[in-house]
Amino acid sequence: MSQPPKQAGLELRRLLPFLAFGLVLTGSVLTLSATKVAGLDENNCLSCHDNPELIKTTADGKRISLHVSEEALSKGAHRYIDCTTCHTSEPHKTDTPLTKLSLAQKCGSCHQYQYKLHLESIHGQQLIQGNPDVATCIDCHSPVGNPHSVIRVLEYNAPTYKKNIAQTCGQCHGNEKLMANYGVVEKVYESYMRSFHGKAMQLGTYEVTQLDKATCTNCHGVHDIKSASDPTSPVAGLNNLANTCEQCHPNAGTNFASGFLGHKEASPENIPVAHYTEILFTTLLISVVSFGAIVVIMAIIRFSANKWRE
Amino acid sequence: MVTGIETLSAAKELEEKITRFDIHQIIQHALLMVSFILLVVTGLPLKFHDFAISQWWTAAWGGIEATRFTHRFAAWVMVSVSVYHLLYLWYTINILKRPFPIKMVPGLQDFIKLAQELGYFMGLRKEMPRYDRFNWKEKFDYWAIFWGIPVMAGSGFIMMYPVLVTRFLPGWVVPTALIAHSDEAMLALIWIFMVHIFFNHFTPGVFPFNTSIFTGKVAGERYRREHPLEYERLLGISEQKEETDDESKSDAERNNETDSPDF
Numbered sequence: 239m240s241q242p243p244k245q246a247g248l249e250l251r252r253l254l255p256f257l258a259f260g261l262v263l264t265g266s267v268l269t270l271s272a273t274k275v276a277g278l279d280e281n282n283c284l285s286c287h288d289n290p291e292l293i294k295t296t297a298d299g300k301r302i303s304l305h306v307s308e309e310a311l312s313k314g315a316h317r318y319i320d321c322t323t324c325h326t327s328e329p330h331k332t333d334t335p336l337t338k339l340s341l342a343q344k345c346g347s348c349h350q351y352q353y354k355l356h357l358e359s360i361h362g363q364q365l366i367q368g369n370p371d372v373a374t375c376i377d378c379h380s381p382v383g384n385p386h387s388v389i390r391v392l393e394y395n396a397p398t399y400k401k402n403i404a405q406t407c408g409q410c411h412g413n414e415k416l417m418a419n420y421g422v423v424e425k426v427y428e429s430y431m432r433s434f435h436g437k438a439m440q441l442g443t444y445e446v447t448q449l450d451k452a453t454c455t456n457c458h459g460v461h462d463i464k465s466a467s468d469p470t471s472p473v474a475g476l477n478n479l480a481n482t483c484e485q486c487h488p489n490a491g492t493n494f495a496s497g498f499l500g501h502k503e504a505s506p507e508n509i510p511v512a513h514y515t516e517i518l519f520t521t522l523l524i525s526v527v528s529f530g531a532i533v534v535i536m537a538i539i540r541f542s543a544n545k546w547r548e
Numbered sequence: 549m550v551t552g553i554e555t556l557s558a559a560k561e562l563e564e565k566i567t568r569f570d571i572h573q574i575i576q577h578a579l580l581m582v583s584f585i586l587l588v589v590t591g592l593p594l595k596f597h598d599f600a601i602s603q604w605w606t607a608a609w610g611g612i613e614a615t616r617f618t619h620r621f622a623a624w625v626m627v628s629v630s631v632y633h634l635l636y637l638w639y640t641i642n643i644l645k646r647p648f649p650i651k652m653v654p655g656l657q658d659f660i661k662l663a664q665e666l667g668y669f670m671g672l673r674k675e676m677p678r679y680d681r682f683n684w685k686e687k688f689d690y691w692a693i694f695w696g697i698p699v700m701a702g703s704g705f706i707m708m709y710p711v712l713v714t715r716f717l718p719g720w721v722v723p724t725a726l727i728a729h730s731d732e733a734m735l736a737l738i739w740i741f742m743v744h745i746f747f748n749h750f751t752p753g754v755f756p757f758n759t760s761i762f763t764g765k766v767a768g769e770r771y772r773r774e775h776p777l778e779y780e781r782l783l784g785i786s787e788q789k790e791e792t793d794d795e796s797k798s799d800a801e802r803n804n805e806t807d808s809p810d811f
């Protein structure tokens with residue numbers, strides 16, 4: 239009679255390791271998912287600045303938000319750098335807001351090399367002249383253009399992640415009105431996406447291993463980007479262009495580079511053979527396909543009529 | 549390519565199956581079809597790269613490297629089939645001493661019969677034109693490939709080895725090749741799926757699936773309907789009481805000429 243309860247106890251004891259494992263698993267999942275990565279905030283700045291309604295009114299009556307989102311900050315590349323690293327020791331005496339140039343200077347206090355290259359670039363040169371159109375650090379490095387949410391290049395959602403670079407450049411360079419002010423008429427973004435480089439980039443996944451295709455920065459440079467008409471640009475003139483092609487296509491040479499349509503459609507001026515080939519083949523395509531369609535439609539009608547008469 | 553003669557006596561006795569294609573033609577069509585489909589499914593996502601389905605499809609293959617490899621592999625299969633076909637032609641004519649396949653050569657008759665067929669579709673004629681071994685659609689398919697494969701293989705080769713090619717040819721061949729490749733591919737794709745598949749599988753008498761190119765055999769009754777001139781010649785009941793001899797080109801040509809007054 240004592241057998242059955244004893245056996246039940248044994249059964250339970252056998253289950254114990256599983257029970258313990260289950261507990262540890264649930265516990266770790268709960269703990270890990272509950273852990274919030276918090277930005278470093280040694281001086282408790284966020285106790286006031288995490289308030290979306292914190293607004294300052296300047297002398298000339300402008301209202302400026304002083305809100306710093308803790309959530310954005312906690313996902314940023316600089317989450318372990320204290321606020322005062324950038325906002326110096328007496329943050330309440332800093333002039334706000336920053337200009338595009340002073341912001342670049344601020345980033346440059348640590349990222350000196352990139353700052354130096356940027357100042358020599360077409361973007362930096364225009365910044366120095368006070369042009370507000372051009373890109374400064376956060377225009378490319380933050381998805382929302384906010385210095386508190388700069389994210390690292392290798393994060394898949396970073397505007398500077400390789401798969402996203404063309405879209406990032408396209409924000410300005412795909413804007414026809416903005417580009418018309420600089421005499422840039424080529425639709426650089428569309429023509430890139432039409433090219434094999436753009437297609438391969440678009441069809442590839444977000445895996446880094448699939449992103450060995452060329453994007454804007456591979457040919458035009460990164461922080462040191464130059465105007466395409468600047469003779470020092472890697473794409474200016476056939477020789478520079480050929481050297482740039484050769485970074486990925488060994489021994490390409492100028493003959494190879496001369497086949498590049500230059501972000502333009504083929505036209506009687508721009509690679510005329512390609513232009514006339516397009517006309518020839520489009521005509522052929524349309525005429526043959528229309529002929530086929532007409533024959534098939536006529537056949538369908540006649541065969542249906544035959545069937546209907548039966 | 550005319551192999552029907554060998555089955556002449558068989559067809560007379562047994563009015564069921566007529567051998568229309570030999571084993572080489574069956575293999576050539578099968579390889580051409582498989583490579584064509586592979587080329588289409590790995591090439592289309594590149595042309596329509598903006599479509600969400602293209603991105604999903606490419607990812608399903610294991611990325612663009614996988615579709616590229618498949619595209620190139622299938623392209624070499626297609627080129628090999630073309631070479632096989634040319635060798636086969638040379639072999640049957642020069643070694644087996646079969647007659648030159650004159651019936652595939654297009655002529656004025658094909659245009660006349662095309663007009664007659666369109667007339668039938670419009671209800672202006674009571675009957676389909678009477679075809680010989682190949683009707684105008686079959687000839688069009690065949691010769692379109694003769695034009696299409698050199699264009700596709702040539703332009704594909706240029707894009708596959710642009711650095712090598714531009715060592716010998718000017719740079720503009722690369723963007724030109726891309727345009728030609730893309731447009732010619734769409735032409736072939738639309739024609740095959742719209743015209744070829746429709747007339748070979750979806751027409752009365754063959755719907756839903758025509759097995760003749762896969763088995764090489766066609767039911768005698770259907771042969772009589774679709775290729776009456778060849779059928780009658782095979783059975784020796786041609787109206788002109790012509791000999792079933794199509795070894796000689798001149799005879800075949802005379803056949804074509806004498807066919808016309810019937811319509």
